Amino acid sequence: MEKEVDVELELDVDVVTLMTDDGEVDCGIITVLELNDKEYIAVSPLNDEEELTEEVWFYQFERDSSGGDEHDLIFIEDEDEYDQVVDKFDEWLDTLEFEEE
Known part of the structure; x- marks a missing residue:
């Protein structure tokens, strides 16, 4: 399940390397x-x-759970759960826009 969310942010971000079907992808952690x-x-x-x-x-x-830096990222399979996460992200973006004004 993929829904496109377009975002234009300028953030200093930490980088995580994800393993995908196409190989490794470096990603910036937004939030x-x-x-x-x-x-x-x-x-x-x-x-x-x-x-x-x-x-x-x-x-x-x-x-x-051991306090290390080997965290797990789990694919969100449930569409309702995914939609809730996207809505929460949109709310987070709204707070950024409000803070910038």
Whole structure:
């Protein structure tokens, strides 16, 4: 399930490397959101200049229980859950726009 969300952000971001069917993809971490006692992460693939692209990918985010940095990103299969995460992300974007004014 993929829904396109176009975003134009200029953020200093941490980078995570994801393994996809097409190989490794470096992504910038945009934000981690909390929803229904779970965490979700919004990431954006980086272009050749190592800048965020307009694409945003969402995953459920499970932190490393041992306190390390080997966190799990879990594909969101449920469409309703995915829609809720996108809505939460939109709300987060609205707060950024409000803070900039």
